[in-house]
Amino acid sequence: MPSKFSATPRKQPKQARSQATVEAILSATTHILTETGYDQLTTNRVAERAGVSIGSLYQYFPNKEALIFALAEHHADEMVQLAQHHLEGLSDLTIPEVLRQIVKAVLAAHAVNPKLHRVLHEQVPHREVMQRLDEAKAEKLLRAFLAQRSDQLQPKNLDLTIFMVEQTIRALIHGAVNDRPELLKTGEFEQELIVMLSTYLVKR
Amino acid sequence: MPSKFSATPRKQPKQARSQATVEAILSATTHILTETGYDQLTTNRVAERAGVSIGSLYQYFPNKEALIFALAEHHADEMVQLAQHHLEGLSDLTIPEVLRQIVKAVLAAHAVNPKLHRVLHEQVPHREVMQRLDEAKAEKLLRAFLAQRSDQLQPKNLDLTIFMVEQTIRALIHGAVNDRPELLKTGEFEQELIVMLSTYLVKR
Amino acid sequence: MPSKFSATPRKQPKQARSQATVEAILSATTHILTETGYDQLTTNRVAERAGVSIGSLYQYFPNKEALIFALAEHHADEMVQLAQHHLEGLSDLTIPEVLRQIVKAVLAAHAVNPKLHRVLHEQVPHREVMQRLDEAKAEKLLRAFLAQRSDQLQPKNLDLTIFMVEQTIRALIHGAVNDRPELLKTGEFEQELIVMLSTYLVKR
Amino acid sequence: MPSKFSATPRKQPKQARSQATVEAILSATTHILTETGYDQLTTNRVAERAGVSIGSLYQYFPNKEALIFALAEHHADEMVQLAQHHLEGLSDLTIPEVLRQIVKAVLAAHAVNPKLHRVLHEQVPHREVMQRLDEAKAEKLLRAFLAQRSDQLQPKNLDLTIFMVEQTIRALIHGAVNDRPELLKTGEFEQELIVMLSTYLVKR
DNA sequence: AATGAATGAGGCTTCATTCAT
């Protein structure tokens, strides 16, 4: 018997007061998660840290999972938002230039709250984070971009290519951000990633 | 709050009976993990499934974390073992050929128990799996191999290159095995991965 | 631990609006009770179902117990009211005839809302239903009736007799309504009950 | 969504120690129920009163409902057992004599623990007490007894008759025990009940 | 008068771990 029932918010806060409550709760959750880790995250601790009663927490989040879910969604939204302006007006650019923009976008997204991002990925049971909507969005963008220049591409299987590029970007950046932050100091890593993908994609 | 000290097995089972007990416990753990997931994994359940008393379990594993750790280690050992024969006599081969062997090795390793591998990565709190010794081993191999042919390589920063190659192989294979198993049916994915890395590594 | 003081309505609704609110609340309570049972009955749920704020509910009912009490009282009133016209002009009738009327009255009363009646008896903590005023009333009627014909009665202990007749009627009808509704289809059960009581009461 | 899952004991206590634990728990439950009522009955309180940890309670009873259920069953068993010897060798007796024995049996059963009996009936949600197996047993006895003498009976509908007799005995005794214990001091009430039922049953 | 956000005591239950046998 997996997943609870609904992991969606219980009610929409209408008044300003409740809006503040919800924000305090999410903020407290973030703090506890990044400062002490997932296994210290209890609903009572969140409420206390948020300066809110435990009852209030459950007024807006039907269970612990929903709380995490909302936080993950919120975080994903922030990442997407921050990535947005790197991903505009790409149509005229060359493949390496576009890749550069995408890499920059993903890096920017990871800069939102790397600690939280890491905890969400490493400590929180996957079921609770689920489909990060940003990934679907990212895939769509990438697909459009590659499809549009399929004549310039060396690989023929578009679907496979998308998988490879997306995974590579995500994994390398994620790995660098989390395990080798020093690599991000200079632009070298970024450049190398672009080179690798460009060489792979572009017809020689 | 049990304050974990050592997370290493309490005693080395020397007798056959003990050996059997430990194996039963690890096997039961694997089963529960793959069939019902990490959050169904309780030490009592493991003992019951192993046909062993809970007391006996704690005779061999000082705490739950040690149990998981032993399992992860065991699994890693199996993976390494299975990967071994793909990684012998590589010195005479060309870079693409070596890459092919490495990719094959990693794929073989992932075939040991993909379900368990996935659960270990996605559901088990990271701290409990910790240093997968295989990674260190893999990195050493890769470093040796690349260092030895540094004159043929296009990238100059060896450290960065190792990071990129290792992460890419690991991430793509992991992603394919877990999320897109259909990609593994044909050799296309494997080939594509080798192409991408070769093109990146080899001086044109 | 709210320490119940009064369990009587907080204020008598004088205005039409208030009257409507109270009715909506009682109606919602009835619905929840009969549709989902006592343990689903929460004051918040009642308010929501009544289309009224929880605050308003507490304006009219000082606590949950008072709410239940009012409902029980209301239900009892309805039962009594429905039983009334079976219990008029009994003075000239013979004992079996009077018994028939009483039985009919009790049956009619049980027909008001059998589901609610059952829930009130089976699920609601007794303390909260307390003195059903109708019982006192019924007993008085019965006492008057029997006292008036004590010379025709076979049993000599009037008090005991009242207890026996009242309990028997109540229990049998209650049992039939709740557990054996098919018995009520024909008049057989009714007849049998009257026979039993008549034979018991009347001097041979 | 009614009833939990299983309301049956979690494990059979094998050792003497656990047997004692179970008994202490049931005994504590009885005490709390009779001394302070159902709404004071919490699992933690039971455990504390039993001098047992809360964990032990849940080792033997999967949830609160199962605890109540076990208690009710245990109580029913005791009642049946105590009633037994009043209900042997009835075949040769006359109808009034048999009724006397049955009445005595039911009275004896109610004497086991009247306070508990009352609480079980009045305060505990019905679902949790459920089919008191004793009733089924009682009905079978009664049916056999009446069927065997159907030629001496005045009522013709055996099924209906059983219902009437059983309900009457149960209700009157229950009512007397709970609300009018003074009636039980003399044998008058008992006698009256037997008279009523005899007159009803026996052909004139 | 009404609203509904907020409260918080406390209930039920789990599970890693210990220890007497």
Added chain:
DNA sequence: AATGAATGAAGCCTCATTCAT
């Protein structure tokens, strides 16, 4: 060595009730 009964801290969550607006 093994057993399994026992432990108890602590987690999640409900719901009657209050009170600021």
